[in-house]
Amino acid sequence: MRIYKILNNNAVIIRNAQQQEQVVMGRGLGFQKRPGDFLDKACVEKIFSLQEPGLQALLSELLQRIPAEIITTSDHIICLARQKIPSLHERIYLTLVDHLHFAIERHRQGMAISNLMLWDIQQLYPCEYDIGLASLELIAQEMDCQLPIDEAGFIALHLANAQLTGDMKITNQISLLMQEVLQIVRLKMHIRLDENTLAFHRFVTHLKFLAQRLLSKNGLLPGDIALQEMVQQSCPQAWNCAKTISKHIETNGHEKLSDAEIMYLSLHINRLHDRQAI
Incomplete structure (x- = not known):
């Protein structure tokens, strides 16, 4: 060579x-x-x-400005992740390396960033979150840097994103489905959606991953029956809205949502209603 x-x-x-x-x-x-x-x-x-196409050039660019030990540790994390998630797209080499570089730099400079979606990530992506926790241990061992628990959630999101093909047709389908769901929420809950609120961004992120699961047919989320019943009783309006969304999704040829998926939708919709009611 x-x-x-x-x-x-x-x-x-x-x-x-x-x-x-x-x-x-x-x-x-x-x-x-x-x-x-x-x-x-x-x-x-x-x-x-x-x-x-293009990924190799981007990786080359990253390697010129990022320390080799971060690349090595990122590769170890990806190898660990592939044992449980063999379908990871190769773009993970770019996104994870870039993220870890900035995360470690921020941490060493004393700049902590809270992951406000940590609870959602733990519930929605338990496998990816477990890998995120194991990744923090790897980083601590190999780089002598103990990142906060919030980073396990950020790593989990990168792993979740890397399970998609990035196909433009699927991207357009995801966008359309999200727009339709947002319109249902506006009409059923009588709210004006403020795109600058955390509740809105949490909901949109949830919708994005729900749409991805539906279109990639990776399976819908299981859940706790007792918790589902509690949410249905405490948030009846949001639950009915989520059921309407579920019916719309099924009518358009997608898999029927599980009660767990309806529960998570309800929780997000209820947050939106509490913060953005007209």
């Missing part, structure tokens, strides 16, 4: 037999090397070969 381009002391670009660019990492791999030099295979630790 010959070096095509040097990114830094620990990362270079090569071209394979098909003339496709690949990023190769290893400690000291690019030190005192020039394009055209042979690689020392004994120093190669990781080869990145991202297939989606």
Whole structure:
């Protein structure tokens, strides 16, 4: 293997037999090397070969400004995640690396950011959240940096997002479904939706992931029957609105929502109503 381009002391670009660019990492791999030099295979630790157009160039750009240890730890987290979520899209190498870089920098500078959606993430994405918790342990061990529990939620969201194909047709379908649901909420709950409120952003994020689950057919969420009954009794108007949404979704050819999905919708709708009633 010959070096095509040097990114830094620990990362270079090569071209394979098909003339496709690949990023190769290893400690000291690019030190005192020039394009055209042979690689020392004994120093190669990781080869990145991202297939989606543009991702390889973006990864190369990241590697030029982000420390190698963050790339390595991110790769360990992704390998851990793939054991439970084999369908992760390769864009996770970009989003997670970039996020961890800024998260660690913020933490070292004493800039804490609270994850206001932590409870929602724990309920909606328990598998991804567990991986997020394990990721914090990895980061602490490998980088001597103990990130706050909020970061487990942020990592979980990146993992949830990376389970989608990014297909434009699906993106448009998600957007349309979200718009239809928001219109139902406006009419049924008689509220004016304020896009600048946390309640609205929480609801939109929830809708986005609900739509993704429906369109990717990854399965709907299970839930606690007792909690569902409590929500139905305490938030009857929001529950009826969520049932209307469920009927609309089913009428349009999607999977019937579980009572757990209706419960989560109800909780978000009730928050919207409490904060944005006309």
